[in-house]
Every structure is written in structure tokens, then in C-alpha cells.
Amino acid sequence: xxxxxxxxxxxLPKNTRVLDVGCGDGSLMNFLREEKKIEVRGLELNQENxxxxxxxxxxxxxxxxxxxxHQFPDQSFDxxxxxxxLQAFYNPEEVLKNLLRIGKAVIVSxxxxxxxxxxxxxxxxxEMPVTKTLxxxxxxxxxxxxxxxxxxxxxxxxxxxxxxxxxxxxxxxxSPIKKSNxxxxxxxxxxGIFLIG
Amino acid sequence: xxxxxxxxxxxxxxxxxxxxIIVKKPLKLDCGKTINNFPLAYETYGKLNANKDxxxxxxxxxxxxxxxxxxxxxxxxxxxxxxxxxxxxAIDTDKYFVICAxxxxxxxxxxxxxxxxxxxxxxxxxxxxxxxxRDMVKAQExxxxxxxxxxxxxxxxxxxxxxxxxxxxxxxxxxxxxxIPIACSSSHSAQNIALNELARQAIMADPVWDNGKYxxxxxxxxxxxxxxRMVGHISYLSEKGMQEKFGRKLQEKADYEFxxxxxxxxxxxxxxxxxxxVERFDANSILYITRAMDYFDLSKQYKDGLVEAxxxxxxxxxxxxxxxxxxxxxxxxxxIVIALNASGADVSYSEIVTDKxxxxxxxxxxxxxxxxxxxxxxMYEKFKNEKRI
Numbered sequence: 001x002x003x004x005x006x007x008x009x010x011x012l013p014k015n016t017r018v019l020d021v022g023c024g025d026g027s028l029m030n031f032l033r034e035e036k037k038i039e040v041r042g043l044e045l046n047q048e049n050x051x052x053x054x055x056x057x058x059x060x061x062x063x064x065x066x067x068x069x070h071q072f073p074d075q076s077f078d079x080x081x082x083x084x085x086l087q088a089f090y091n092p093e094e095v096l097k098n099l100l101r102i103g104k105a106v107i108v109s110x111x112x113x114x115x116x117x118x119x120x121x122x123x124x125x126x127e128m129p130v131t132k133t134l135x136x137x138x139x140x141x142x143x144x145x146x147x148x149x150x151x152x153x154x155x156x157x158x159x160x161x162x163x164x165x166x167x168x169x170x171x172x173x174x175s176p177i178k179k180s181n182x183x184x185x186x187x188x189x190x191x192g193i194f195l196i197g
Numbered sequence: 198x199x200x201x202x203x204x205x206x207x208x209x210x211x212x213x214x215x216x217x218i219i220v221k222k223p224l225k226l227d228c229g230k231t232i233n234n235f236p237l238a239y240e241t242y243g244k245l246n247a248n249k250d251x252x253x254x255x256x257x258x259x260x261x262x263x264x265x266x267x268x269x270x271x272x273x274x275x276x277x278x279x280x281x282x283x284x285x286x287a288i289d290t291d292k293y294f295v296i297c298a299x300x301x302x303x304x305x306x307x308x309x310x311x312x313x314x315x316x317x318x319x320x321x322x323x324x325x326x327x328x329x330x331r332d333m334v335k336a337q338e339x340x341x342x343x344x345x346x347x348x349x350x351x352x353x354x355x356x357x358x359x360x361x362x363x364x365x366x367x368x369x370x371x372x373x374x375x376x377i378p379i380a381c382s383s384s385h386s387a388q389n390i391a392l393n394e395l396a397r398q399a400i401m402a403d404p405v406w407d408n409g410k411y412x413x414x415x416x417x418x419x420x421x422x423x424x425x426r427m428v429g430h431i432s433y434l435s436e437k438g439m440q441e442k443f444g445r446k447l448q449e450k451a452d453y454e455f456x457x458x459x460x461x462x463x464x465x466x467x468x469x470x471x472x473x474x475v476e477r478f479d480a481n482s483i484l485y486i487t488r489a490m491d492y493f494d495l496s497k498q499y500k501d502g503l504v505e506a507x508x509x510x511x512x513x514x515x516x517x518x519x520x521x522x523x524x525x526x527x528x529x530x531x532x533i534v535i536a537l538n539a540s541g542a543d544v545s546y547s548e549i550v551t552d553k554x555x556x557x558x559x560x561x562x563x564x565x566x567x568x569x570x571x572x573x574x575x576m577y578e579k580f581k582n583e584k585r586i
Binding site (some may be wrong): 047057061063071 | 513515531534535538539541543544545546547548549550564567568571572574575576578579
């Protein structure tokens with residue numbers, strides 16, 4: 001989702017050190033390099049994606065974010081970005097803890113399981129939801145820990161993680177999310193983007 | 198087959214045609230001795246452009262030499278990295294200027310143990326000073342000076358070549374815009390020292406070796422040297438790769454001979470590799486170069502270890518390892534990445550999945566060659582832009 005990239009780009013000041021965890025084929029890194037002149041480092045598991053990044057001249061380390069974040073020293077980046085990957089980890093809590101250790105701040109985006117279409121699918125059809133942001137079926141989805149924007153809010157509260165800003169995204173529309181409008185935005189946002197730390 | 202003496206004569210005659218510079222600047226070796234006015238043999242491919250921003254330095258491995266690609270004029274065989282370097286190849290010599298020097302301690306024209314010791318006009322043999330990877334690298338810096346290259350677009354090397362490269366970046370932090378260490382290590386492991394010791398012991402157990410004095414008799418401890426080479430060849434393959442290539446296949450026979458001839462294809466392969474090698478390599482050089490590898494421990498040179506070694510690096514790194522390489526494992530290569538990361542260097546890393554073992558970097562491994570090309574081409578664009586600014 002291009003809108004997601006724009007929101008992330010707006011959250012990042014110029015001249016910052018950024019690590020993109022699970023950087024895929026490097027499209028976000030490329031976007032930030034072109035739009036904001038920010039040189040981003042990436043971590044990516046898939047070899048094909050790693051090669052695509054290298055060919056674009058994007059610095060990327062092949063590795064597993066679940067097991068290999070220890071190689072990055074404490075506070076070695078200003079920002080760590082985790083775009084729509086949190087739900088795919090075995091232990092998302094541990095990964096988040098590591099990201100907060102590595103970065104002075106962390107930007108996490110999640111596909112929102114509380115989006116109304118997702119809820120309808122389960123409520124009226126009794127089937128696991130398949131949508132544009134959640135394209136896989138139940139048996140082949142990489143998503144192990146789906147959550148809603150509200151869930152992540154609660155999680156941060158419980159773990160004493162400071163929430164600096166939350167943005168809800170639905171197609172081309174973005175809106176700030178606060179505790180006061182959380183119920184409504186949790187229903188109408190396809191994506192939640194959290195700035196924490 | 199020509200006699201060994203004849204062969205040596207032929208080799209020496211040919212080696213006089215090799216490109217070399219005489220390094221006049223005294224080089225203080227790690228062992229404490231100093232050498233000067235010594236020959237450093239090299240070869241170049243492609244053309245250095247007017248901006249001098251397309252130079253790539255290649256460091257060769259243990260048994261390599263400066264003849265990276267094309268036909269090696271001494272052996273009349275293909276260069277050792279013909280798969281990666283040449284016109285239209287991953288390291289494209291139509292576009293880039295590729296330089297490679299023979300390491301000191303070697304036997305392809307650079308100062309080595311078979312050369313004459315000016316002190317007694319005898320071949321050095323074991324009087325040759327013990328050299329280190331750092332000595333090799335310092336000697337090669339003089340070549341860049343000679344060629345008028347201030348900053349390389351890229352420096353690369355696999356195996357011992359990668360070790361030289363890491364040393365080069367640590368010792369000369371501003372000499373390379375980018376660097377690709379391949380299948381190497383920042384310090385030689387116990388297993389690798391053990392394998393090198395096996396190779397050395399094989400040479401030294403050959404009576405012809407005679408404490409390294411064979412050179413003045415125009416002979417070569419070929420049995421020992423061949424065994425040393427066989428050890429190497431086993432370590433360059435993987436268990437799976439070897440099984441797939443040879444299995445239990447017999448060598449041009451229907452059944453066992455009930456003898457100690459080479460019944461199995463794998464035996465025949467090793468014997469062939471071993472005895473082909475003695476025609477192009479000097480046994481004492483193997484002793485000296487393997488020793489240099491064993492002494493290599495970059496972290497030991499710096500108080501705060503590897504992280505300090507890579508401090509203030511502006512070089513952009515790409516570390517590459519191969520999944521089935523048990524000589525220089527993925528873990529050892531990742532340790533380099535971790536140190537580079539910790540020191541804040543710009544580093545990429547890729548593990549190529551293959552069954553071909555350590556040898557992979559010399560073979561037609563499409564994923565590897567694509568990665569190599571992609572990185573170098575993108576670095577060239579960046580380097581040109583940086584220079585313009």
C-alpha cells in the first residue's frame with residue numbers, strides 16, 4: 001500500500017538512521033531513498049528479495065528477524081520500521097522488545113483484524129476472512145498472531161511501551177487514532193501504523 | 198612428459214615474461230625482517246578509464262595467481278576465476294579495469310621461497326621470512342600506487358582472497374569504495390589450521406623436500422605436494438556434492454581390482470588433481486602461504502577486536518557465504534557481518550544456497566554471479582555520482 005509508505009515517510013525526519021526489518025524487495029527502502037534521501041538498511045529472510053535489494057544498491061542483510069536481531073547493537077538506529085510483519089512472528093513480543101532495544105523509536109504497521117469487513121466475514125459467513133490486506137487462506141497464511149489496532153494499543157499499555165502516534169489507513173484516507181476515537185477507527189481502518197518507543 | 202628439471206627451466210623462462218614491478222619501498226614484515234627491492238607480479242584486464250573510477254582489485258586464494266581470467270600463459274589453462282571475470286561476465290572487463298597481484302610468498306613471479314637469496318646466491322627455501330596476510334596486503338598497496346589508483350571502485354576475493362580483503366580494508370580504510378569478501382573468515386579456525394597442518398606435514402614427510410632445499414637440486418617433492426593438494430580438494434567440496442559427483446562409481450572398470458590402484462572415481466579425481474598441481478606450484482610456497490593463513494586473526498591486531506578493526510569504514514561491504522561450505526562456514530562469515538554492523542559500517546550479506554561447498558565461488562553458480570554483478574554495477578553508479586559531487 002503506497003499510502004502506508006507515505007505515512008511512514010512523514011513520520012521520519014531527514015538525516016536519520018533507519019533499519020527496515022523484513023524489507024522484502026526493498027520498495028519501502030527505495031521509496032525513502034528517493035523521496036526523503038534517507039539511506040535505510042534492511043533485514044530480509046528471502047534470498048530472492050535480498051538479491052533484488054542488492055541489485056538496487058540497497059544495503060540488506062539476509063537473516064531471520066526472529067532469531068538474528070541480536071547482531072544489531074543497542075540504540076544503533078534512530079528508527080526501526082516493521083511493516084506488516086509483526087503478526088508473522090512466533091514470538092512478536094520478543095521481536096518488539098528487540099526492536100525497541102535497537103531503535104530509539106519504532107514504527108510498526110499491522111493489518112487490522114478489527115476492520116469491519118474482516119469482522120463481517122467471520123460473523124455472517126463463519127469463514128476466516130480473506131481480504132486485500134489479508135490475501136491468504138487459513139491453511140497457508142504466514143500470519144500466526146493476527147491482532148487489531150485496539151489489541152496493539154492494549155499491549156503497549158500493559159507493557160509500558162510509550163505510544164507517540166497512531167495513524168489509521170483506509171485506502172487513500174489517513175486519520176490520527178487516539179483513545180477517544182479508538183473504537184470507531186478500529187472498525188474502519190484497514191491498517192494501523194504505530195510510532196512507539 | 199618433460200623431466201621436472203626441464204619443466205622448471207620452462208617455468209622460469211616463461212615467468213620472466215610476467216608483468217611485474219620492483220617494490221623499492223622497504224616493507225617491514227610482521228616477523229620483524231624487512232624486504233625491499235622485491236618483485237611483485239601482477240596482471241590487469243580491461244581498461245582504466247580517464248576518471249580512474251572503474252578499478253577492481255581481486256585478491257587470489259591459496260593456490261591462485263594473478264591470472265584471473267583468459268588463458269594463463271604459464272599453464273596454458275583457463276584463469277582461475279574465468280566464471281566471474283571477463284567480457285560480459287559478472288565482473289565485466291568491458292566496463293571495469295581488473296587488477297590482480299601474485300601474493301608475496303607465492304611462486305608466479307612475486308618474491309617467494311624459490312627466488313634467490315641475495316645474501317648467499319642460493320634459493321631462499323626455508324630462509325625465506327615467514328610472511329603474514331598483512332604483509333601480502335601491504336605489498337599490494339604499492340601496486341595501486343604504481344598504477345596511479347587513489348580509490349578502487351571495488352576490492353574482492355574469496356577464501357584467502359577474502360582474508361586479504363578484510364585486512365586491506367582495516368589497514369587502508371579509504372582505498373576501496375566497496376568490498377566483497379566471499380567465503381572467508383576474520384580468523385582462521387582450529388579446523389582450518391589442522392587441515393593446513395596436514396598439507397604441510399605431507400610435504401615435509403616427502404624425503405625429496407629435504408628441509409626445503411630441493412629447489413637448488415631442480416626437483417620438487419611432488420608426492421608430498423600432491424597429497425597436500427588432495428587434502429585441499431576434499432575440503433573444497435561438500436559431503437553431498439561429493440556423493441552426487443562420484444558416489445561409489447568405479448573408474449573405467451566393471452569391478453574392484455583387489456589392489457590399491459584407483460578403483461573409485463573419487464580416488465582417480467584426487468590423484469589427478471594432486472599430480473596436475475605439482476606442475477604449477479612450489480611446495481615451499483604452500484608452506485609459507487598456509488602459515489600466513491593460520492596466523493591470520495584480524496581481531497588480535499586491535500585492542501577492541503574486530504569492531505575496532507572496521508571502525509571509521511566508509512567502504513560499502515557485501516559479504517557472501519555458501520550454505521554447504523564447511524571450510525569457511527556461514528557462521529564465520531556472519532560474524533564478519535555482525536562486527537561490521539556493530540562498528541556502523543554499511544554492510545549487505547547474502548547466503549547462497551548450494552551443494553557445491555567452498556568451491557562454489559569459483560563455479561558457475563547463477564545466484565552468486567547475479568548477486569556479484571548486481572552489487573558491483575550498483576556501486577559503480579553510486580561511485581560515479583559521489584565523484585561528480
